[in-house]
Amino acid sequence: MMPNPWLNTLGISLARIDFGPNGLNPPHTHPRATEILVVLEGTLHVGFVTSNLNSGNRLFTKVLHAGDVFVFPIGLIHFQFNVGKTNAVAIVALSSQNPRIITITDAVFGLTPPISVDVLTKAFQVDEKVIELLQKQF
Known part of the structure; x- marks a missing residue:
């Protein structure tokens, strides 16, 4: 905004x-x-x-x-x-x-450089393929 x-x-x-x-x-x-x-x-x-x-x-x-x-x-x-x-x-x-304004998904998955897949898989307790898919959306 x-x-x-x-x-x-x-x-x-x-x-x-x-x-x-x-x-x-x-x-x-x-x-x-x-x-x-x-x-x-x-x-x-x-x-x-x-x-x-x-x-x-x-x-x-x-x-x-x-x-x-x-x-x-x-x-x-x-x-x-x-x-x-x-x-x-x-x-x-x-x-x-x-x-x-801080959009949560952009702040977590849309960063350059990105947050490590290892960090995000542990934080969200999901498979790394899920994290990679989410990061590709941004």
Whole structure:
């Protein structure tokens, strides 16, 4: 997410997200901002994962419809997925003019140079062919 020049120095960011059917905003985090999402149309399945520090890795999810609002706490991994058969549209506001975005899959499987296959097979407890396949996707 790029800083919005019209909101520069105001300490907030806004974005519109358009989802096609089965569209996904994959698991990611904003290390500098809390995010609030408002669904304008469609149906989104959203969720976030608490970290190890606060009550363990716990998933909080909700299916949202037009008019619903959801808050993603600062720094927590979260996602949005269009579970409807039509397009979905959401507006998000973030509590920073530069919230940054770290997409989890890119950060783990899309690095140059890559994280060692040995490290990832041990971390995810899967065969090295699975890791190699995932790394090729990025």
